[in-house]
Amino acid sequence: METAMAYSIREMKKEEVGLALKWAETVGWNPGVNDAECFYAADPNAFLKGELEGEMIGSISAVKYGQDFGFLGLYIVRPEFRGRGYGLRLWNAGVDYLAGRNVGLDGVVAQQEKYKKSGFRLAYRNIRYEGKGVETGHRNTLYKSAPGTDEIVDLSSVSFVDVAGYDQKFFPAPRDRLLECWINQPGAHALGSLMHGRLAGYSVMRPCHNGFKIGPLFADTIHSAEALLVAVCERATGEPVFLDVSEANPAAVALAERHGMRKVFETARMYTKFEPEISLERTFGVTTFELG
Numbered sequence: 001m002e003t004a005m006a007y008s009i010r011e012m013k014k015e016e017v018g019l020a021l022k023w024a025e026t027v028g029w030n031p032g033v034n035d036a037e038c039f040y041a042a043d044p045n046a047f048l049k050g051e052l053e054g055e056m057i058g059s060i061s062a063v064k065y066g067q068d069f070g071f072l073g074l075y076i077v078r079p080e081f082r083g084r085g086y087g088l089r090l091w092n093a094g095v096d097y098l099a100g101r102n103v104g105l106d107g108v109v110a111q112q113e114k115y116k117k118s119g120f121r122l123a124y125r126n127i128r129y130e131g132k133g134v135e136t137g138h139r140n141t142l143y144k145s146a147p148g149t150d151e152i153v154d155l156s157s158v159s160f161v162d163v164a165g166y167d168q169k170f171f172p173a174p175r176d177r178l179l180e181c182w183i184n185q186p187g188a189h190a191l192g193s194l195m196h197g198r199l200a201g202y203s204v205m206r207p208c209h210n211g212f213k214i215g216p217l218f219a220d221t222i223h224s225a226e227a228l229l230v231a232v233c234e235r236a237t238g239e240p241v242f243l244d245v246s247e248a249n250p251a252a253v254a255l256a257e258r259h260g261m262r263k264v265f266e267t268a269r270m271y272t273k274f275e276p277e278i279s280l281e282r283t284f285g286v287t288t289f290e291l292g
Contacts, residue, residue: 009093012047014040020059023076025209032206034185042178050090057081062094066173070098072105073290106267106289120270124248131261133236150227155190166199170218172276189235193224200224205232211240217285225284244286252284
């Protein structure tokens, strides 16, 4: 019989974050192939593992952003070890690490009531849409006829200071360490939309175990958002593409559906203290369900 002393909670090593993401792949979360590197860069102390007799059986991430915000994710216990209290102890350790902060998460809808008991309140739903990369020679006619003067550029041509400053309109705290890794990861396509020489939006499409995920997709106007969406999709010719959209932005939902994308999954975005003042009306794609 297992004893209480046999189970311990420790910080993950960098390579163990990759193992947690492999578990995430097996349960259908479809993480990015480079997520472990970027997640760890965000907060190296944030990744906790539940260890039984020296074997990793559970994971959780509790990332600190700035002085006041945190985000929980990657909460997984291997199926054969569920129902024994190991997950609850791991959850409590993650919550304790973020004590005093406003904490967010994207949880499966079925777990909403459990999260409410831990002090989380529903803000809105996020919906995952699936589509396909634009086939060669079939550029979207809606984009071609849309008004505007967007110039789509490689994001590397925009100073990181400008990108990070723009990003702060859409996230509750600075996240420069995550962002720098995110936009420069191998295989990713990071694009910016310039209006009269000024950054008016940006998007990143990263390779995943199945196709590509687009996120974030931030833009000042629906036209800029659409221009960026089509531009990244043209770089995923015929491959599955996924876009996580906040239901709180009807224009984002309409954009995904107008481009033939279909709903495949949803989460409950919840917070402990209050819903942060971020620009949801200009958020057309969430960065990642795991880290916010």
